Each structure stands twice: as structure tokens, then as C-alpha cells.
Amino acid sequence: MTADTVTGYRAAAWNEPLIYQLGRKGRRGSAVVGVEEEVKKKIRDVLSEIPESMRRKEPVNLPELSEPEIVRHFIRLSQQTFGVDSGVILGVGTCTMKYNPKVNEALARSPKLTETHPLQETSTVQGILEIMYRLEKCLCTISGMDRFSLQPRGGAHAVLTNALIMRAYHKLNGELEERNEIVTPILSHPCNGGSPSVAGFKVVTIYPDPETGIPNVEAVKTAVSKHTAGMTITDPYDTGIFDPNIEEYIKIVHEAGGLVAVDQANANSLLGRLRIGDVGADLCHFNLHKSFSTPHGSHGPGSAPIGVKKHLAKFLPVPTVGFDGKKYYLDYDRPHSIGKVTGFYGTIPAVLKAYAWIMTMGAEGLKETSEVAVMNNNYLIQNLIKVRGVTLPWAKSHRWRLQEARFSLQKMKEDTGVGIDDVNRRIVDFGVQKCFPSHEPLIVKEPFTPEPPESTTKEDLDRFVQVFQQISQEAYTNPEIVKKAPHNCAISKIDPSPSRDPSKWALTWRAYLKKHK
Amino acid sequence: MTTHRYIPNSDPEIKRELLDGIGVREPEELFAAIPAKIRFHGRLDLPYAASEYEVKRRIETSLSKNITSNEMLSFVGAGCWPHYVPAVCDEINSRSEFLTAYTGDTYSDLGRFQALFEFQSMIGELVAMDAVTLPTYDWANASGDAIRMAAMATDRHEILVARTTSPEKRSVMRAYCGRLAEMQLIDYDPETGQISLEDLEQKISPNTAAVYIENPTYLGLIETQGERIAETAHDNGSLLIVGVEPLSLGILTAPGEYGADIVCGEGQPLGLHMNFGGASLGFLACRDEPRFLSSTGHRLITITKTERDGEWGFTYVLPERSMYAAREKAPSITGTGAALCAITAAVYLSALGPKGLREVAETIMQKSHYAMKRLSEIRGIKAPFFKSPHFEEFTVNFRSRKTVRRINQILLKLGIQGGKDLSKEFPELRNTALYCVTEIHTKEDIDRLTAALKEALK
Numbered sequence: 001m002t003a004d005t006v007t008g009y010r011a012a013a014w015n016e017p018l019i020y021q022l023g024r025k026g027r028r029g030s031a032v033v034g035v036e037e038e039v040k041k042k043i044r045d046v047l048s049e050i051p052e053s054m055r056r057k058e059p060v061n062l063p064e065l066s067e068p069e070i071v072r073h074f075i076r077l078s079q080q081t082f083g084v085d086s087g088v089i090l091g092v093g094t095c096t097m098k099y100n101p102k103v104n105e106a107l108a109r110s111p112k113l114t115e116t117h118p119l120q121e122t123s124t125v126q127g128i129l130e131i132m133y134r135l136e137k138c139l140c141t142i143s144g145m146d147r148f149s150l151q152p153r154g155g156a157h158a159v160l161t162n163a164l165i166m167r168a169y170h171k172l173n174g175e176l177e178e179r180n181e182i183v184t185p186i187l188s189h190p191c192n193g194g195s196p197s198v199a200g201f202k203v204v205t206i207y208p209d210p211e212t213g214i215p216n217v218e219a220v221k222t223a224v225s226k227h228t229a230g231m232t233i234t235d236p237y238d239t240g241i242f243d244p245n246i247e248e249y250i251k252i253v254h255e256a257g258g259l260v261a262v263d264q265a266n267a268n269s270l271l272g273r274l275r276i277g278d279v280g281a282d283l284c285h286f287n288l289h290k291s292f293s294t295p296h297g298s299h300g301p302g303s304a305p306i307g308v309k310k311h312l313a314k315f316l317p318v319p320t321v322g323f324d325g326k327k328y329y330l331d332y333d334r335p336h337s338i339g340k341v342t343g344f345y346g347t348i349p350a351v352l353k354a355y356a357w358i359m360t361m362g363a364e365g366l367k368e369t370s371e372v373a374v375m376n377n378n379y380l381i382q383n384l385i386k387v388r389g390v391t392l393p394w395a396k397s398h399r400w401r402l403q404e405a406r407f408s409l410q411k412m413k414e415d416t417g418v419g420i421d422d423v424n425r426r427i428v429d430f431g432v433q434k435c436f437p438s439h440e441p442l443i444v445k446e447p448f449t450p451e452p453p454e455s456t457t458k459e460d461l462d463r464f465v466q467v468f469q470q471i472s473q474e475a476y477t478n479p480e481i482v483k484k485a486p487h488n489c490a491i492s493k494i495d496p497s498p499s500r501d502p503s504k505w506a507l508t509w510r511a512y513l514k515k516h517k
Numbered sequence: 518m519t520t521h522r523y524i525p526n527s528d529p530e531i532k533r534e535l536l537d538g539i540g541v542r543e544p545e546e547l548f549a550a551i552p553a554k555i556r557f558h559g560r561l562d563l564p565y566a567a568s569e570y571e572v573k574r575r576i577e578t579s580l581s582k583n584i585t586s587n588e589m590l591s592f593v594g595a596g597c598w599p600h601y602v603p604a605v606c607d608e609i610n611s612r613s614e615f616l617t618a619y620t621g622d623t624y625s626d627l628g629r630f631q632a633l634f635e636f637q638s639m640i641g642e643l644v645a646m647d648a649v650t651l652p653t654y655d656w657a658n659a660s661g662d663a664i665r666m667a668a669m670a671t672d673r674h675e676i677l678v679a680r681t682t683s684p685e686k687r688s689v690m691r692a693y694c695g696r697l698a699e700m701q702l703i704d705y706d707p708e709t710g711q712i713s714l715e716d717l718e719q720k721i722s723p724n725t726a727a728v729y730i731e732n733p734t735y736l737g738l739i740e741t742q743g744e745r746i747a748e749t750a751h752d753n754g755s756l757l758i759v760g761v762e763p764l765s766l767g768i769l770t771a772p773g774e775y776g777a778d779i780v781c782g783e784g785q786p787l788g789l790h791m792n793f794g795g796a797s798l799g800f801l802a803c804r805d806e807p808r809f810l811s812s813t814g815h816r817l818i819t820i821t822k823t824e825r826d827g828e829w830g831f832t833y834v835l836p837e838r839s840m841y842a843a844r845e846k847a848p849s850i851t852g853t854g855a856a857l858c859a860i861t862a863a864v865y866l867s868a869l870g871p872k873g874l875r876e877v878a879e880t881i882m883q884k885s886h887y888a889m890k891r892l893s894e895i896r897g898i899k900a901p902f903f904k905s906p907h908f909e910e911f912t913v914n915f916r917s918r919k920t921v922r923r924i925n926q927i928l929l930k931l932g933i934q935g936g937k938d939l940s941k942e943f944p945e946l947r948n949t950a951l952y953c954v955t956e957i958h959t960k961e962d963i964d965r966l967t968a969a970l971k972e973a974l975k
Contacts, residue, residue: 019635019867030868031873047768059871060766063639071609078609080631081614081625082626083613083618084617109611110577115585115791117591117593117934120591121929124584124929125583128579141561142561144557153853154854156851190842190844195850198850200697205844246555273548273551295616298632299620299651301796301853340688341689342655343597344794345794362567363563364565368524368527454524458526490624491623492823493823494831499833499835504821509635510638
């Protein structure tokens with residue numbers, strides 16, 4: 001049961017202690033730069049300037065390890081982490097786990113970028129400003145929008161920024177008090193509802209027609225009113241279904257005086273094929289760490305530039321990057337700007353990597369990206385729906401899907417008691433990253449949402465299906481194997497009870513020692 | 518097009534196999550759901566370079582126009598600071614599993630969870646708080662989350678913010694206020710730069726959710742009245758939020774020890790290169806109480822046991838509260854944060870250890886004080902502007918007809934990047950710049966700056 005016959009995978013299992021359990025008192029992992037004697041003589045005891053109450057009494061309780069121990073510890077932890085470079089990771093829908101090119105990493109590690117300070121005189125940072133300026137131009141071309149801000153650091157942050165722009169727009173028009181609602185379809189990314197709420201809007205949610213998986217145009221008309229500040233929508237939805245009424249929705253919202261922000265975090269299937277600016281969107285955003293190949297970094301740093309049409313450009317965060325024909329500059333002279341949404345200018349290494357990727361792909365490469373991503377996905381669909389217990393909701397109305405698809409294991413659950421949580425614990429036994437289930441609420445029961453981006457091989461698509469077949473067979477013949485999984489991972493099934501129990505949860509080692517010793 | 522090196526299935530033969538498997542003749546059929554009239558039929562006008570060599574060469578040509586802090590002497594900080602980054606930090610930061618992972622569970626990603634738990638644990642020790650969240654983008658965003666947390670935990674809606682907080686950070690904080698909170702500024706003492714306790718007493722009210730102070734402040738000085746401010750806040754039923762620069766905690770009392778309820782700060786000094794301000798790390802810590810933890814949007818990792826003795830496992834605390842599940846009912850935004858930066862910070866803090874952290878903080882303080890002393894010897898310069906203890910940054914006031922801008926231009930010609938011009942952000946300080954000196958500056962560097970400023974003021 002532990003040895004896996006489908007892929008032959010064995011997980012690295014180091015049983016690595018916590019870093020606080022390693023090392024020995026007195027060891028150290030660094031030598032700090034010294035202070036010259038003349039400096040010491042001149043300043044005498046500066047520490048005594050700090051009043052007693054503000055002077056730390058005991059050294060900070062940090063681990064004490066030598067450099068070799070530190071390296072070994074973190075290398076072992078990295079070996080127990082499953083990234084794009086590790087293996088089959090095509091089950092993670094909404095995330096676009098594509099290959100992150102090595103040359104872009106190497107370029108971003110150049111001291112010419114890493115050792116620049118954001119407040120240096122702009123004459124000394126012309127190179128990075130040029131790259132920022134050019135990426136903005138590329139994103140405008142790809143989206144059909146007029147201006148971009150590179151400041152937002154993730155999708156939810158981008159939607160927050162877009163909501164703030166909507167607020168500023170209506171405020172300037174004197175309509176903010178009346179227009180306090182954002183309309184959003186439930187199958188849009190959760191931040192489409194969440195971020196506008198943080199920005200102070202009331203959120204009106206539209207549900208899909210159970211028959212078609214998309215909202216009825218009538219439902220949108222009903223939801224939109226004189227109180228509508230705007231609509232936030234993800235298209236295609238995470239079900240992989242493209243909502244063909246998007247242009248209609250935009251018209252409805254515009255006629256009511258609202259704005260439309262289209263979430264293009266996962267634009268992998270649209271590159272070179274649809275420019276949301278041409279369709280009439282007022283705002284949009286891309287996640288560079290999804291469609292544009294920058295790495296996910298174990299959950300960040302990401303980057304999610306926002307794009308706007310001309311009429312909203314004056315509201316963009318400060319500064320924007322300008323070019324006067326000779327020099328690039330940071331433009332702070334923007335009186336209508338919403339201000340800042342991050343300390344400086346955004347996740348700059350990601351900006352460089354995305355620009356390098358776009359240049360590597362070019363116009364043809366972007367179209368090839370979307371074509372192959374969609375082919376991969378539909379090939380996967382055709383093979384996965386043959387697996388016992390797997391169904392694809394709305395398959396009748398939407399036969400083909402774009403970059404991802406939301407399946408259901410409801411049938412398997414009814415037949416065998418094995419659901420997606422069990423399958424996700426079992427699938428990792430085979431050296432396959434778990435599937436993204438679904439955001440909540442669960443419109444699809446026992447959901448899972450794979451997304452095989454263009455960097456997936458056909459061999460991996462076939463392997464993924466083979467693993468699913470194996471797990472399905474186990475579920476129907478010996479479900480305990482799946483329910484007791486994992487069997488071939490670094491650890492066995494966890495005790496989930498600290499998740500909701502304040503007396504048990506411990507977010508730090510110091511809290512653990514207080515509660516459990 | 519020819520088979521692309523990043524697209525394994527772009528080979529025509531494989532494409533044919535895929536299409537046969539799907540049962541369509543042409544890939545275009547798969548896009549049928551996108552109405553023809555809204556499709557883009559043109560060709561995107563984008564730069565293109567087929568080979569890796571050309572891409573590299575073009576990007577490097579752009580980058581070569583930058584003059585880095587390796588190539589000139591720089592004294593600018595103001596939220597992004599030059600420090601030495603030990604090679605182990607870069608080694609782990611570029612480790613491809615950490616670099617390319619995302620959202621796996623503890624079974625596939627045990628190492629990612631453990632490293633992040635270790636980050637949470639070390640930050641907890643640094644600030645003396647039992648609860649630490651997964652990190653956000655930067656200090657400014659962490660401050661925004663902190664004020665949302667305070668407003669929700671107290672059900673009050675006004676935040677008093679120290680006026681020495683950077684105006685740009687205040688702008689980011691405002692982005693998080695929504696209809697939940699309003700910010701009001703507390704004045705500082707013009708002599709010392711410390712919070713004016715009178716102004717605090719006057720402005721604090723039953724609506725005050727929290728008082729936000731920084732230590733050291735944006736203007737570089739150490740706020741020494743932490744305990745009194747905490748008392749004033751707590752007597753009023755309000756919370757104290759403290760924003761920190763983490764290296765200073767090698768020598769300063771942890772905010773948790775003087776009464777902070779929520780602590781946030783910037784992790785860039787912990788083993789992260791400056792990256793034009795683009796590799797920041799906002800951390801957020803709080804008291805380990807459900808009313809605080811249910812008021813954050815960030816993911817929270819808890820340690821747990823497994824079915825086998827002696828194994829550590831990890832899981833998320835109160836997952837239903839995050840935006841992924843709660844949508845518009847979530848307390849704040851949840852999303853891709855800054856995990857790789859946090860893992861790197863954990864490496865840095867392990868490398869420094871208790872002694873190293875203290876030493877680096879002392880070194881910084883000694884060198885910055887040497888710089889203040891040297892600059893003060895120049896006629897027309899007052900450094901620092903405020904009578905207070907300082908850590909690594911300090912105000913330099915010029916009594917000169919030359920503006921800070923002009924002085925910085927002269928310095929630049931001498932190969933020196935001067936401090937940040939504060940004349941717009943704090944006009945009351947008149948002709949003042951914010952200078953930063955850290956462990957990487959040598960006596961010679963500081964002496965060179967002194968000579969150059971003397972020259973510039975002539």
C-alpha cells in the first residue's frame with residue numbers, strides 16, 4: 001500500500017525537528033560587521049542613551065545554529081515542498097502553475113536590480129524604470145486598456161485598488177453616497193466580493209442559473225440599479241466556462257452609470273484572443289504570478305497590475321512611470337490619484353520577469369500559450385470524465401472549457417464515501433500535487449478544479465488521469481486506502497482539531513510551549 | 518510557429534494527438550464559447566526575442582543603466598534599508614521548491630508549512646506576541662490590516678495615528694479604512710519628536726479603537742513613552758498598535774513587553790535585498806485571542822500532531838474567516854502574500870541568532886551615531902533635528918540657501934546618494950533630509966559623506 005505502483009514515487013521524509021529543537025546554546029551562524037575603534041571612541045556608550053524601560057533586557061530567543069546546520073535544515077524543508085519544478089502540479093486550478101523560466105530568475109538576481117534603492121535619484125535608476133514603463137506598454141497592448149499601475153501585489157489587492165478607483169470616480173461625480181453597491185457573480189474569484197467590501201461597498205451577489213452555470217441576463221438587470229457603483233466579474237469563471245454575455249453585462253452596468261472591473265488573474269486562455277478593453281471593461285487586472293510565468297514563491301510575493309481606460313487613468317495610484325522622450329521619471333503630480341496601495345512601486349522582480357517572459361513569447365507565443373493551455377485542458381477533460389465517479393457539471397451546455405474545469409466527485413462520494421478531501425490526501429502519495437477544490441460557497445459538490453497550463457507535457461496529462469483511475473478503483477474496491485491516506489508522504493494524517501480550538505492552536509513555538517507543556 | 522521551449526505540447530505531432538483525443542479537428546473549435554464579435558483578430562504589437570541569449574542581452578542592456586548602491590555610496594533608507602544579506606539567505610530564497618510552490622497542503626508541502634511556522638515563531642519572539650499571521654506585502658499594508666483588526670476587535674471606529682508616520686504609509690492605511698475606520702493624527706513634540714501625550718489625551722475618546730505608533734519612528738527616533746501611551750490607550754478601552762523595524766529589536770524592548778496589542782512591521786531588513794523597494798515583507802502579530810484572530814484576513818498556520826508519534830503537522834486556523842471562504846464578510850483581504858520573503862527572513866534570523874541580532878543592532882546604532890556626530894560638526898547642519906535617542910535613521914537639517922534637492926544633486930556628482938528629502942512631507946521641519954546609516958557603512962564612508970556635505974554647503 002505504501003509503495004506506489006503507478007508512478008513509483010517516494011516522498012522525501014526527513015522527520016526534521018523544528019529549528020527551535022536544533023542547534024546548541026552558544027553556536028552561531030553569522031559574523032556581524034564590526035565597528036572601528038575610532039568610531040567607538042568618538043561616540044562612547046550610545047546605548048545608554050536609550051532609557052532603561054526601552055532597553056531590551058534579555059537577548060531575543062532565536063535558535064542558535066551554525067551555518068551548516070541552518071543550510072541543512074532549510075534544504076530538507078525545501079525537499080519536503082512540492083513546487084512546479086518538483087512534479088505533476090496540473091491539478092491546481094485558478095493558480096496557473098506554469099513553468100517559471102530560469103533565465104528570468106537569473107536576470108532578477110542581478111545586483112543591477114537587487115542593489116537599487118527605490119528612492120535613489122531617478123537618473124540612477126533609468127534601467128529599471130525603462131523595464132517598468134515597457135511592461136506597462138505590453139500589458140496595455142495585451143489587454144486593450146490605456147494605462148496600468150504595477151503597484152498591487154496580488155489579485156485581492158488589485159481588486160481592492162480597482163474598487164478604490166471606482167469609489168474615487170463616483171466621489172468626484174458626487175454620486176458616491178448613492179452608489180454604494182458592487183454587483184458580482186458568485187463564481188467570480190472570492191476577492192471580487194471581498195475586496196470591494198473592504199473598500200466600503202455593499203456587495204450584491206448574483207447566482208448562476210443551475211441549468212447553465214452562468215447568470216441569466218435578467219438576473220443581472222435586476223441586480224443593477226442606480227445604487228450600482230460597479231460590477232466585479234471574473235471571466236472565464238473558475239469552472240472554465242466563458243460567460244458569453246460579458247459584453248451585455250458591461251452595457252447594462254454602463255447604462256446604469258456604473259463601472260466594470262474584469263478580473264483577469266487567470267488570463268491564460270485569452271492571451272492574444274480577447275482584449276477585455278475592446279469589450280468595454282473600464283478596469284481589469286492580471287496576475288503576473290499566474291498567466292505571466294512569475295513564480296508563486298510558496299504563496300507570494302505575487303504581482304497583480306491593474307489596467308484602466310483613459311477616463312480612469314487620473315485615479316491610478318501614485319507614482320506612475322512616465323517618459324519624456326529622453327528620461328524616465330516617476331510621476332507624482334496626479335491630484336486625483338487614490339494615493340498609494342503599497343510602500344513603493346510594486347513587486348519589481350516580478351515586473352522584470354514578466355517583461356522577459358512576454359519578450360520571449362512575443363505575439364505568436366502568447367497565442368500559442370492560450371491555444372495549448374486550452375487543448376491540454378480539454379484533452380484532460382475528455383479523459384477524466386471517463387474515470388468512474390467523476391462528473392463535469394454543465395457539460396451539456398458547455399462542452400469545451402477554457403484553461404480549467406470544475407469537476408465533481410459527488411457520485412464517488414455517494415457510491416463509496418470517498419470525497420475530494422480523501423482523494424486530495426491520496427493523490428499526493430503518487431507524486432502529484434493535490435487538486436484545487438473550489439472557493440466557497442460550494443456550488444459544485446465535492447469539487448475539484450484542475451488547470452494544466454501550456455508548460456504541461458502530454459505524458460503528465462496521461463499520468464494524472466492514470467493516478468485518478470487508480471484512486472477511483474481504490475475507492476470502489478477498498479475505500480479505506482483512500483480514507484486513511486496519505487501513506488507515502490513525509491507525515492501521516494494530521495489532527496485538525498487545533499484549527500478551531502483556541503486552547504490548542506499555536507501559531508508560534510512560544511504559544512505551543514505555553515499551551516502544551 | 519516552431520515548437521516552443523516552454524511549451525512541450527507545441528510540437529505539431531503532439532498537438533494532433535491531443536486534438537484526436539479531444540475529438541476536434543482544429544484548436545479554434547475549443548474557443549467557440551467566446552463570441553466572434555468580441556474576439557481580438559489582430560496581431561499584438563509586442564517585443565520579441567526568440568533566443569534566451571537575446572532576451573538576456575536586452576534586459577541586461579536596460580539594467581546596465583542603473584547605478585546601484587554597490588557603485589555609489591548611499592545613505593537613503595525611509596522604509597527600505599541597505600543591509601548585508603548573508604549568502605545563506607540567497608541560497609534558500611532561490612531554492613526552486615520554495616520558489617515554485619504555492620498552495621499545497623501539509624502532506625505535500627510540509628517543509629513550506631514548517632518554514633513559515635518557524636518564521637511566525639521567530640517574529641513572535643522578536644515582538645513578544647504569541648500570535649503571528651502569514652505575512653502580507655509590506656509594512657504599510659500590514660498597518661492597514663492592523664487598523665482593521667483593531668476596529669473589529671473593539672467595535673470602535675477611530676484610529677489615532679502618530680503624525681510622524683510616513684504620509685505615504687498613511688495613504689496605504691487609508692485604503693484599508695473603507696467604511697470601517699477613520700484616521701486622526703496625533704501631534705508630536707516639536708523638540709523631541711515624541712508623541713505629544715497632551716494631544717493624545719485630548720483626542721482619545723470612547724470611539725478610539727486604537728493608537729498607532731511606530732518604533733523607531735519614520736523620522737528615526739526611538740519612541741520612549743511606549744508604556745505611558747499603552748496605559749492611556751488601555752485606560753480608555755483602546756488598543757495599542759506598534760509598527761516596528763525589526764533589527765532595532767535586538768536592543769529595544771519588544772512592543773509586547775510595553776503593552777502593545779497588535780504589532781506590525783517591515784521584514785525587508787531580514788535578509789532581503791532592496792530590489793527597488795520590491796521585495797518587502799509585512800508582518801503582523803497580535804495577542805493570542807479569538808477576537809483578534811477572527812479579525813484578520815490572513816492565513817494563520819498552527820502546529821499540530823499527526824497519527825504517528827513524534828511527527829509535526831500543520832494546518833490553518835479558522836480557515837472559514839479568510840476571504841477565500843467568507844468573501845464580502847471577510848475581515849480584510851486574503852491573497853498571495855510574501856511567503857518566500859518570510860522563509861528568507863526565518864533563515865536570516867536563524868543565521869543571526871540571539872547574539873548576532875544584538876550585535877547588528879548595536880553596530881547600526883554606533884555607526885549612525887558616529888555619523889550624526891560627524892555631520893553636526895559641519896556649520897549649518899543640525900543632526901538629528903530632534904532631541905531623542907535614534908536608531909539607524911536621523912533627520913539632517915540644513916540651514917542653507919541650498920535646498921535638500923540641490924544638496925543631493927551636488928552629492929550625486931560626488932558619487933553619493935543623499936538622504937530622502939522631507940521638505941514636502943514635513944514642511945515644518947523646513948530644509949531637512951532623512952539619512953540612514955547601517956552596519957554596512959564604514960567609518961571611511963561616513964567621513965567621505967561628511968567631507969562631501971561640507972563641500973556641498975560651501
